[in-house]
Structures are given as structure tokens and as C-alpha cells.
Amino acid sequence: MRMDVCQTVRRITGRKGRCIVQMVEIIRRKRDGETLPKAVWQYLIDGVVRGEIPDYQVSAFLMAIYFQGMNAEETVYLTEAMWHSGEVLDLSSIPGIKVDKHSTGGVGDKTTLIALPLAAACGVPIAKMSGRGLGHTGGTIDKLEAIPGFQTTLSKNDFLKQVREIGLAVVGQSEGLVPADKALYALRDVTATVESIPLIASSIMSKKLASGADAIVLDVKVGRGAFMPTLERARALAQAMIAIGERVGRKVHVLLTDMDEPLGRDVGNANEVKEAIEVLSGGGDKRLVDLTVAVAARMVLAAGGAGSDEEAREKVLTCRENGSALLKFEALIRAQGGDIRVIREPERFLPAARYEEEIRAERDGWVKAIDARLVGEAAMLSGAGRETKAKAIDLAAGIHLERLRGERVRAGEVLARLFAGSRPIPQVAVERLAEAFTIGDRAQDEKPLIYDIIDASSP
Amino acid sequence: MRMDVCQTVRRITGRKGRCIVQMVEIIRRKRDGETLPKAVWQYLIDGVVRGEIPDYQVSAFLMAIYFQGMNAEETVYLTEAMWHSGEVLDLSSIPGIKVDKHSTGGVGDKTTLIALPLAAACGVPIAKMSGRGLGHTGGTIDKLEAIPGFQTTLSKNDFLKQVREIGLAVVGQSEGLVPADKALYALRDVTATVESIPLIASSIMSKKLASGADAIVLDVKVGRGAFMPTLERARALAQAMIAIGERVGRKVHVLLTDMDEPLGRDVGNANEVKEAIEVLSGGGDKRLVDLTVAVAARMVLAAGGAGSDEEAREKVLTCRENGSALLKFEALIRAQGGDIRVIREPERFLPAARYEEEIRAERDGWVKAIDARLVGEAAMLSGAGRETKAKAIDLAAGIHLERLRGERVRAGEVLARLFAGSRPIPQVAVERLAEAFTIGDRAQDEKPLIYDIIDASSP
Numbered sequence: 001m002r003m004d005v006c007q008t009v010r011r012i013t014g015r016k017g018r019c020i021v022q023m024v025e026i027i028r029r030k031r032d033g034e035t036l037p038k039a040v041w042q043y044l045i046d047g048v049v050r051g052e053i054p055d056y057q058v059s060a061f062l063m064a065i066y067f068q069g070m071n072a073e074e075t076v077y078l079t080e081a082m083w084h085s086g087e088v089l090d091l092s093s094i095p096g097i098k099v100d101k102h103s104t105g106g107v108g109d110k111t112t113l114i115a116l117p118l119a120a121a122c123g124v125p126i127a128k129m130s131g132r133g134l135g136h137t138g139g140t141i142d143k144l145e146a147i148p149g150f151q152t153t154l155s156k157n158d159f160l161k162q163v164r165e166i167g168l169a170v171v172g173q174s175e176g177l178v179p180a181d182k183a184l185y186a187l188r189d190v191t192a193t194v195e196s197i198p199l200i201a202s203s204i205m206s207k208k209l210a211s212g213a214d215a216i217v218l219d220v221k222v223g224r225g226a227f228m229p230t231l232e233r234a235r236a237l238a239q240a241m242i243a244i245g246e247r248v249g250r251k252v253h254v255l256l257t258d259m260d261e262p263l264g265r266d267v268g269n270a271n272e273v274k275e276a277i278e279v280l281s282g283g284g285d286k287r288l289v290d291l292t293v294a295v296a297a298r299m300v301l302a303a304g305g306a307g308s309d310e311e312a313r314e315k316v317l318t319c320r321e322n323g324s325a326l327l328k329f330e331a332l333i334r335a336q337g338g339d340i341r342v343i344r345e346p347e348r349f350l351p352a353a354r355y356e357e358e359i360r361a362e363r364d365g366w367v368k369a370i371d372a373r374l375v376g377e378a379a380m381l382s383g384a385g386r387e388t389k390a391k392a393i394d395l396a397a398g399i400h401l402e403r404l405r406g407e408r409v410r411a412g413e414v415l416a417r418l419f420a421g422s423r424p425i426p427q428v429a430v431e432r433l434a435e436a437f438t439i440g441d442r443a444q445d446e447k448p449l450i451y452d453i454i455d456a457s458s459p
Numbered sequence: 460m461r462m463d464v465c466q467t468v469r470r471i472t473g474r475k476g477r478c479i480v481q482m483v484e485i486i487r488r489k490r491d492g493e494t495l496p497k498a499v500w501q502y503l504i505d506g507v508v509r510g511e512i513p514d515y516q517v518s519a520f521l522m523a524i525y526f527q528g529m530n531a532e533e534t535v536y537l538t539e540a541m542w543h544s545g546e547v548l549d550l551s552s553i554p555g556i557k558v559d560k561h562s563t564g565g566v567g568d569k570t571t572l573i574a575l576p577l578a579a580a581c582g583v584p585i586a587k588m589s590g591r592g593l594g595h596t597g598g599t600i601d602k603l604e605a606i607p608g609f610q611t612t613l614s615k616n617d618f619l620k621q622v623r624e625i626g627l628a629v630v631g632q633s634e635g636l637v638p639a640d641k642a643l644y645a646l647r648d649v650t651a652t653v654e655s656i657p658l659i660a661s662s663i664m665s666k667k668l669a670s671g672a673d674a675i676v677l678d679v680k681v682g683r684g685a686f687m688p689t690l691e692r693a694r695a696l697a698q699a700m701i702a703i704g705e706r707v708g709r710k711v712h713v714l715l716t717d718m719d720e721p722l723g724r725d726v727g728n729a730n731e732v733k734e735a736i737e738v739l740s741g742g743g744d745k746r747l748v749d750l751t752v753a754v755a756a757r758m759v760l761a762a763g764g765a766g767s768d769e770e771a772r773e774k775v776l777t778c779r780e781n782g783s784a785l786l787k788f789e790a791l792i793r794a795q796g797g798d799i800r801v802i803r804e805p806e807r808f809l810p811a812a813r814y815e816e817e818i819r820a821e822r823d824g825w826v827k828a829i830d831a832r833l834v835g836e837a838a839m840l841s842g843a844g845r846e847t848k849a850k851a852i853d854l855a856a857g858i859h860l861e862r863l864r865g866e867r868v869r870a871g872e873v874l875a876r877l878f879a880g881s882r883p884i885p886q887v888a889v890e891r892l893a894e895a896f897t898i899g900d901r902a903q904d905e906k907p908l909i910y911d912i913i914d915a916s917s918p
Contacts, residue, residue, distance in 0.1 A: 020649055028651035031525065055515035060650035063522035066490065190479055191519035192487035 005046065008039040019047055023057040031064040038077045045081035045180045055187060062184070062193040070198035075240060076247040078198070082184075082206035083248075087176035089127070089156075089212035094163050096125045097303045100213030101295060102204060104237075105135070107225040107376040108262035111292050112140045112170075113276035117329040118296035120168035121319035122312075124303040127163045129173040129211045136376030136385045138269045138393045141172045146270040146351055146395040150338035166331045177210045197233065201240035208250075215251040215302035219295055222451065223260035225372020231256065231451055238454050245456055253298045256451040257291055261405050262372045264288035268384040268398015271419070274346040280326040285404065287449050293317060294450055351396040353419035359434045361409045368440030370405055375436045381429035382420050396421025399433060406444045464505065467498040478506055482516040489523040497536045504540035504639045514646060521643070521652040529657035534699060535706040537657070541643075541665035542707075546635035548588070548615075548671035553622050555584045556762040559672030560754060561663060563696075564594070566684040566835040567721035570751050571599045571629075572735035576788040577755035579627035580778035581771075583762040586622045588632045588670045595835030595844045597728050597852045600631045605729035605810055605854040609797035625790045636669045656692065660699035667709075674710040674761035678754055681910065682719035684831020690715065690910055697913050704915055712757045715910040716750060720864050721831045723747035727843040727857015730878070733805040739785040744863065746908050752776060753909055810855040812878035818893045820868045827899030829864055834895045840888035841879050855880025858892060865903045 010016065013025035026040055044061070047053035070078065091098045101116065103109055112130065120126050130140040137143075141152045152172045154162065162169040181203050188194045208216045218241060220234045221227065228234040238254035245252030264285045266275040278284045279292060297312035306312035319325045326343065333340050342349040379385060383394030397420040403409050415437050418425050469475065472484035485499055503520070506512035529537065550557045560575065562568055571589065579585050589599040596602075600611045611631045613621065621628040640662050647653045667675045677700060679693045680686065687693040697713035704711030723744045725734040737743045738751060756771035765771035778784045785802065792799050801808040838844060842853030856879040862868050874896050877884050 024649055024651055027522075031522070031651050054649075055513070056518040056646055057650055059515040060518040060522045060652060063486075063490070063519045063526075064651075067522075067526045187515055190483055190513075191516055192483055192490050192523075193519060 005039055005043050009043045012037060012040060019052050020054065020057065023047075023053055023061070027057060027061045027064055030061060030068055033068045035071055036074055041074065041077035042081045045078070045085050048183050049085050049180050058184070059187050059191040059193070062188055062191060062196070062199065065199060066193050066196045069196075072240075072243050072247070075198040075202055076244055079202040079205045079209070079244050080248065082178055082180040082202060083209040085180035085206075086178055086210070087174055088210050089129070089174070089177070091127050091160070091163075091212040091214075093160055094125050094127060096123075097214045098125050098127055098212065099215045099217060099299045099302045100126075100128065100208050100211055101217045101219070101299060102208060103219040104204075104221050104227050106221040106259035106263055107136055107372040107379070108264050108267040108272065109221070109259075110143065110264065110266070110272040110276045110288075111219060111295055113143060113273065114279050114288075114292040115295040115299065116168060116170065117280055117325045117332065118292060118316050118319055119299035119303075121325040121328040122296070122300045122315045123167070123305050124299050125163055126168045126299075127159065127212065128168075128170045129177065130170055131173050132389070136380040137267060137272070137398070138385065138395075140170065142393050142395070143269045143272050144170060144338075146273050147333055147338040147342050148349060150333060151336045154336070162335050166328070166335055168328060168332050169335070170332065173207070178206050181206055197236050197240050200227075200237055201244060205241055205244045209248060213250070216245065216253070217295060217298045217302055218252060218254045219291075220254055220256050221259035222256060223258055223372065225262060225376055226259035235452070235454075242454060242456055251302055251456045253302055253456065254454045255294060255298065256454070258447060258449050258451065259372055261370050261447070262375045262401065263291065265401045265404065266398060267375055267379045267401075268419070269393060269395040270350040271398040271400060273342065274350060277326070277329070277343055277346055280320065280329050282321060290449055293320070294453070298453070351421055353396045353421055355420040355424050357418045357425045357430050358414045359416050359430060359437070361403075361411050361413050361415050361437075361439060363411050363439055365409060365439040365441055366443050367403050367405050367407050367409060367415070367437060368444060369438040370401065371436040371438075374432050375399060375401075378418065378429045378433035378436065381432060382418050382425050383423060394420055394422045406446065408443075409439065464498055464502050468502045471496060471499060478511050479513065479516065482506075482512055482520070486516060486520045486523055489520060489527055492527045494530055495533060500533065500536035501540045504537070504544050507642050508544050508639050517643070518646050518650040518652070521647055521650060521655070521658065524658060525652050525655045528655075531699075531702050531706070534657040534661055535703055538661040538665045538668070538703050539707065541637055541639040541661060542668040544639035544665075545637055545669070546633055547669050548586070548633070548636070550586050550619070550622075550671035550673075552619055553584050553586060555582075556673045557584050557586055557671065558674045558676060558758045558761045559585075559587065559667050559670055560676045560678070560758060561667060562678040563663075563680050563686050565680040565718035565722060566595055566831040566838070567723050567726040567731065568680070568718075569602065569723065569725070569731040569735045569747075570678060570754055572602060572732065573738050573747075573751040574754040574758065575627060575629065576739055576784045576791065577751060577775050577778055578758035578762075580784040580787040581755070581759045581774045582626070582764050583758050584622055585627045585758075586618065586671065587627075587629045588636070589629055590632050591848070595839040596726060596731070596857070597844065597854075599629065601852050601854070602728045602731050603629060603797075605732050606792055606797040606801050607808060609792060610795045613795070621794050625787070625794055627787060627791050628794070629791065632666070637665050640665055656695050656699050659696055660703060664700055664703045668707060672709070675704065675712070676754060676757045676761055677711060677713045678750075679713055679715050680718035681715060682717055682831065684721065684835055685718035694911070694913075701913060701915055710761055710915045712761055712915065713913045714753060714757065715913070717906060717908050717910065718831055720829050720906070721834045721860065722750065724860045724863065725857060726834055726838045726860075727878070728852060728854040729809040730857040730859060732801065733809060736785070736788070736802060736805055739779065739788055741780060749908055752779070753912070757912070810880055812855045812880055814879040814883050816877045816884045816889050817873045818875050818889060818896070820862075820870055820872050820874050820896075820898060822870050822898055824868060824898040824900055825902050826862050826864050826866050826868060826874070826896060827903060828897040829860065830895040830897075833891050834858060834860075837877065837888045837892035837895065840891060841877050841884050842882060853879055853881045865905065867902075868898065
């Protein structure tokens, strides 16, 4: 098979010689805007995983893609090659339509912690692999590890068994999954080639496909605190991922949602778990509730658990109101060895902050805007995130917003608090958080939360 | 100085952290079409020479330059940084205006071997550093080494002394000259980023500037057998180099010349030396004579040895006719330890071929075209060139064209001969050479040789 690919690539490039020679021609063609056939993408990913293509050729190729793009076929070829570049999870032992969920990430984005129990409580089987975060806070796995005892590493058998038994399991992404994406992302990160729609789309989709789900709900965030700065680019990313799904026979649903403001009141790890429990208990900030219900409803719809969007929403709301979603979260924590007392007494059993700072309003008015990016930076500076994989997260660190956009405030009242567990909060974090707030003279109109929902079958 | 540059770059990028962090921001800015200030180019070249910037970042940056280009200022900043990245030759001990000459390279391009003695015989002091060739034949240095005993390595003192004494010396480019260009070129070569006008311009000019000349005559070749496929791109390269010259106070003259056809009748190493001797002796192909006289005349003009182009041409033609140019070549060979008997009896004292093949015309007609690229490939396949630096050249290998473009031929007559000294000539070389010839039914109009001459002072 490998010899075949090599020979095919030599035929395509018209060049003899080793990898490095083939790659010069492959880079040149992409640079000149040519469409590269399937064998070339296979060859490329194969070479990247085996370490046979030098990094400097891969990065030049990535930059050529940044400028020349990739068409729909090429994006599928790359996704397929990455998908099969390592371990692929087989979920067929779990009955039903397995639905995965992914968010492009944002500040205070604890959607997974809430939407998964909501959807699982409605009967959607969920075998979730999640990453660790790089950035302002940890990822879902880091957040769950704030629950004492919670194990995020399960054997494959235990993982599948748990989904069969309680309908939900969440573990760290297996090391063996999509090694090609790890290698490519590491390079993209240091060569200013992250922001390429086909590269982002194939990176996300290859991981979801290797995780074995039948349907995928994607939350693409737009705005100041998101990866995609504009709705136009977010929509292009959504469409690229839907197109991949169609070509590989997986239903993909995308929500385009706002990330100018942080999501909910808490940004961090332990405190985001606490806020998730709040929402699952029937409380919480309205925007956060609306978003998590919408995501969970899409998962129910994708799993065939409802005939219409409305019916799916009703089901999800019922599961939230009757406490079954919270029970599902409790079952998840118990199954993975966590201390379920965090459900009733989060303040007592989640990692506690030792340091606290607050920022106060300098004037009367209404909160006009809270810049998600600056809030994220303040959280990071407090210790809630990590810059490099090697760094440890302070799980108790984070931010609680006492006032959200549109809320009234009087001079001297607390706008937000910063927490930290291991090190005092640096002054720069406090300043950054203060900068994030804009106070205006008038009440604000409500801002749209969900810009659009695009389903695989929509035009 | 270095700390200054680092701090300046940090101020420019607005980022803290090491090289890798600065570079991501630098790549991003070039990618987004921003103009980068002087300090960034210094930082970049400094980092490349010290090996502190990873190759994968450099190659992504080069690809971003390929797409976004560089403006005139940036090209000068890069050239200056490269120029001073290593050893810089000081020619001030040589009286007069020192003129250097460079060709972008072509098939059968022995211009340097002829134009240098012509110009030196007219009194232009020439301290020439020349490279080894990668490609269809060797470079000037390889060709000169076909002369038994010829030493292409001289101490700096001996090199300068020889120029003071006989007005001409030709040595291999010092290892310490422009190390930044070596590093960048090695990467460009394997990442499909060679064909960028500002990168080519700064590569050539930094080497010429580090070689210490006061004025530079550039022969930019255009066509099938050249680096620049179109006159438009060749002109852009010429203008970029002239602009650099103007900014750093060096007069640059550019000839744009044809390279659709090979230059002269011989392609190889020993046989090109023989052809050079022929031209210096008053014979040789008309196009080759015209070009070498034009280049030498520009050198005489640049050195202030003539008041007009016409006067310079007259001087050069006189030096050719009265034998002083040939004497200068003989003096060069003697001074550098070579066997001067090659001048009178080249066939006897230059490396001799052991193998010979020929191709014959299949029909009557006129030679309509000789594809320089195919001739170059045939020469390479016969052993006249090298693909990698490590490979040895067969100095006796090469091609002699019995018929040139426009000449009449009858079926069965020899069109060209292939030679080799060390290994039999592969059949594929013979076929490639046969392919290079197109025989037509009619006589051909003469083809322009010199498309344009652009001087530093021209508009």
C-alpha cells in the first residue's frame, strides 16, 4: 500500500527520488494553485506521521495552503488521511446513534459539561473524547479533573462499557488518535498557519471521525473571544465541515454562536464546574442556558430522539427541569471515580481559592460590553490556563463576573472577582479584567446568542 | 548591538519571549502583507546565521514572502543584513574602480571566461569570486579547473596581490562570505521558494556586495534554458537589483539576454574553456562574441575606462583583435599555476573525452530551434554537471553543436556530438539531445540576443 502511494506520487510529480524531491514538486504545485489528488494527501500525511518529510517542507506547504486554499475534494482527502493516521475508535458495540459534540472554544465555554448530561439524559449515547486546553482556561478534561478523584483515563473497554451502562463517558483524547493532526498542529502553531479554514476543518473533523461518532454537533464561536473573528469566516468553516461530513457519510450540525462576551458568569476550571452544576440544577445565566439547551437539542435531533427541533428542545428542557440531567452528571462523576458530593456542595468539595481580588465600577451605568479576550487573558494570568502543554493549571483560579452585559451597576459595586489557588494574583491580571468592562449610560438591547444553525441537509 | 536588535524586535512585535515567539508574529505580519522594518530583517538574518530560528519558521516565512513580496526598502534591508552576515572583502588596496560580473546562468554560458580577460585587457581591475555550479554543467570555477594545475583557492593576500599585479584573479567564493545566503538558499531550494524576485535579487546582490566590487555588471538570462522564463520577470529582477545598487551606492548595469538557445557551440567544462580561447583568439560563434563583447564593454564603461558605450566597445574589440585579451587569459592561467599550453593546444592539454556519440539530422532543412533546456539536460546526463554539491563533475564531458539555429543541414549530417571522459554516455542523453533540435523547411530570421541594457542611471 505504501509502495503504491509512493509510486503513484512519483507518477504524479513526474520526478524520481526520495521524499524530499517529491515534496518540492508537491509544494510547488500547491503554491501555484493546483489541485492535488488523493494520493498526494495520503503520501503527505503518511510522511508526516513517519517523520519522513522534514518540518521545513511541511511548514512551507502549510503556508502555501494558507494562500491558495484547498477545494472541497482536497479537504476531504486530507481529512480522510488524517482520520486514518492512527488509532480509530469503534463505537459499534454501543447501540443507537452516537453523537459527538465539539466547540471551537471560547472564554467561559463550559457547554460540554452541561450539554452532554442534558443530551445523555434524553437518551443520546455519548462516548466523548476531549482535549486538554491550551489557552485562557483548561479544556473539558482539565475542568472535570477539578472534581476530586475524577479519572479521565479509562481503558477502551471500560470506556465503551460505561457508555453502554450509563449512556455517557468523557475521557482524555487517546494519544494514538490522529497523530497527523498533532504533528501538523504543532507546526501550524509556530508558523502562523493556524488560520486556514480547510486546515481547521480537516483538523476538527478528522478527530471527530476517528472518535467514531455517527453524527457531530459543532459549536462554532464568533467574536472577540473566539478563534473566528467574523461571522463570514465562521460560516465558511461551518460549511467546510458540513461538506466533509456529507462526503464521508456523517451528519454534521453547526451552531454559529456569539463569543464577543464570555459565556456565563464563570471563567476558570473548578468554578466552571460549579456553574455547570447550577445550570443542570435549573439555575444559571440565561444565555448559557439557552446555548446549552440548543446544543443538547441538536444532539437529540441528530440521534433521532426527536422529530423536530421544537420536540428536541422540549425533551431537553424537561430533562433539566425534572433533575434527570443532573442525575446523569452525578452518574458520570460516580462512574469515573469522582466525589459526587461536589453536586450538592461544590463550594466545599471543589478546589478552593486562597487568593481573591475584585474590581469595582468607577461610575454608575449599565455594562455595555465585557471583552471576552481580555477576560480570557486575565484568567490566564491568574493561573487558570496554560501556555505550553508542560505547564500545570491552577484549578482553583478563575474569574467570576458579578455583572454581565446589560446589567445595571452603581459606582463602587463589584463588577468581577478574580481567584487563585496556588499563587497570588498578579496586578496585571486585575488591570486586564478592569479593562474588559465598558460601562455605558443606557440600558443595552439584548445581543443575539445564536447567529445561525446549519444542518447537513440545509441548502 | 544584538541585544538592541532583540529589544527593538520585541517592541515591534509587542510580544515577550524567545526567538520562536517573535518569529510567529514576524511570519504573521509578512503573511498579512505588512512591511517589516529594518530591525526585523537584521534579527532574522542574525537568527538564521546563528541557527536560532528553526528551519520550519524560516521556510514558512519564505513562502509568505513568495506570496506577499517585499517592497524596495525591505529588499535593501534584507540585502544589507545578508551582505554583513559574514566575511566582507576589502578591495581598497587595489587602485581603480573594481568591477564584478554576474550571470544568472544558462546553458553553454562561458561569458565570464571571455568577458573577464577582455575587460581586464582594457584595464579594468577584476577581483572575481565565483561559485561552483549546480546543474547541467559546472560553474566558472569548475570550468577553470579543467585547465591542468589551475588553482582556484588563493589566500586573500595572494588574491589581492595578483589583481594588483596582472589586473585579474578568479577564485572560488570564500566559505565565509554571506553565510546567510547559503542557509536561506539551501531552504529555498527544497521548499519551492526559489522563484521570488526580491529573494533572488537580495541573494545575488549580497554576494556581489560582500565581494567588495564598486560596480556590478549583471547578465540576466531569459528563456527556456534560463532561470527567468519571461522577459517581464527578468526585467523585474533587473530593476530590483538596480534599486538595491542605488540604495547602497553601487552602480549596477544589467543586460537582459536570450537563453532560449544554448550560448555558443560548446556545453560542458573543458570544451567551454576551449571555445573561450577560440573567441579570445578572434574566432568563435557570432552570438557568443557579441554577448561577451557587450558584457566586457559594460564593464569598461562601469570602470570609467570609456566615455561612451561605443568607445567601450571599440576598446574591447581592439583588445580582442590585438591579442591582448588572450595574453591576459594566459597571464591569469600562469599566475594561478595552470598549464598555459592549453592556449595553443587545447585539444592536447585539456581533459580528453574517451566516449563519443553523435546525433544526425533525419531530414533536410534549416535548424529552427535548439531547446537550451534539453541540451542542458543532455549535458548533465553525460556527466558534465552535478545534482548535489558532493558529486564530482566529468570535466571532459559535454556537447558540441555542429549546427546552430538558422544553419542549413542535410539528412544524415551530424547535428551535434556528445562527449564523456569517465563513463559511457547513456542512451537517454543522446535521445534528449536529439529532442532538442527542431528542423524546419525555411531559413530563420536572426533572433535578438540582447533584449535590453539597463543602467543604474537610466529611468
